[in-house]
Amino acid sequence: MADNSIVFDFNRSITRRGTGSRKWDDIGSVFGSQEVLPLWIADMDFAVPPAVADKVTERARHPIYAYNAREDNLNQAVVEWVKRRHSWDIEQDWIIQAPGVVPAIILSILALSQPGDGIIIQPPVYPPFFASIRDNNRVIVENPLITRNGHYEIDFADLEEKLANKNNKLLLICNPHNPVGRVWRRDELAKVHELCQKYEVDVLSDEIHSDLVYSGRKHTVFASLGTPVCKQSVTFMAASKTFNIAGLNTSYIIVPCKRRRGLIDAEVNRLHLRRNNLFGVLATSAAYQAGEEWLDALLVYLEKNADVLVEFIETKLPEVKVVKPEGTFLAWLDFRNFFKESSALEKFLVEEAKVGLNPGKSFGSQGEGFARLNFATQQSVLLEALARIEKAIKKSRQR
Ligand SMILES: Cc1ncc(COP(=O)(O)O)c(C=O)c1O
Known part of the structure; x- marks a missing residue:
């Protein structure tokens, strides 16, 4: 698969706040905080393929x-x-x-x-x-x-x-x-x-x-x-x-x-x-x-994000368990070495780490002590979220 990610520039940051985005604009009602970095609901922080944007805007111009x-x-x-x-x-x-x-x-x-x-x-x-x-x-x-x-x-x-x-x-x-x-x-x-x-x-x-x-x-x-x-x-x-x-x-x-x-x-x-x-x-x-060329480039970018995420966790947060996903842009993080109880984990992620992830228990009782992280975002945003989690865990270790 060719690496086209530079051509499509998935690193370009696009402000989604104020666009009626569920992921970004609803954090207050979902997490009770405006400070969380949202990596929850399963959509992406990337622009759609140019061919899609062109088609929609061309039609939208007709009144x-x-x-x-x-x-x-x-x-x-x-x-x-x-x-x-x-x-x-x-x-x-x-x-x-x-x-x-x-x-x-x-x-x-x-x-x-x-x-x-x-x-x-x-x-x-x-x-x-x-x-x-x-x-x-x-x-x-x-x-x-x-x-x-x-x-x-x-x-x-x-x-x-x-x-x-x-x-x-x-x-x-x-x-x-x-x-x-x-x-x-x-x-x-x-x-x-x-x-x-x-x-x-x-x-x-x-x-x-x-x-x-x-x-x-x-x-x-x-x-x-x-x-x-x-x-x-x-x-x-x-x-x-x-x-x-x-x-x-x-x-x-x-x-x-x-x-x-x-x-x-x-x-x-x-x-x-x-x-x-x-x-x-x-x-x-x-x-x-x-959109196929765009998709192939996207997959390269997403897989790199998955690798970055797994490497970060394995080297810096070894108590959190994660397996590289084979597909999807979602990572399933096992925090049970820290939290047996989901409400304590949720509170920690929102209040201490200031990240908005999906609580594991919403996926069934088997998800107690887990959280789902959506890594379909700029790598800098992903690294920022991981750094926030690392910092909060370090702080809690010192207590
Ligand atoms: C497995 C699965 N099915 C369905 C959906 C949502 O589908 P729709 O928004 O088209 O109802 C999602 C969204 O995250 C999903 O992960």
């Missing part, structure tokens, strides 16, 4: 933002993108456009399960997975990941037990996994696939982070397993994380099975969600058609 026509250009761009980046052959008809990935997951839960059904998740995991199940009157069934020296793996024995229970109708996986940064290997996913076929459980695969995978790893689309595709799977993707356009609320669902697609489509109609965001559709197509 009417009324109902937009259906953009089949997006579906074509998606077909080409998943083929090129993920070696997956899909048909345009399999794609259902949706507002965000979380709403898309909820639509699929509503379509493919009934109130009271169990839905299996693999915590620690992205917090809205819990809410999407609970708030829609389904039952959360946990198949917690197991860890060996900080490296997370699927507990297959426990998974099989949960899949064998007839009340459990769906498995919701995070591929790659937020927050632990695993890019599930093909053999791991093949095992999940085999078990789900055996027990006839459908799989909802959240692949929003699929483009953000580091050297030596390859994303495997869960649905690409099986012949010719896994009909029991629903895949969620978006350009939102990859190209930093989450504010444009655009995602898509890929459903190879006609029957399941019909059920999800009926939910989309029932909730009148056929319309999509004018700018989101344009930005997604532009990103997929002309």
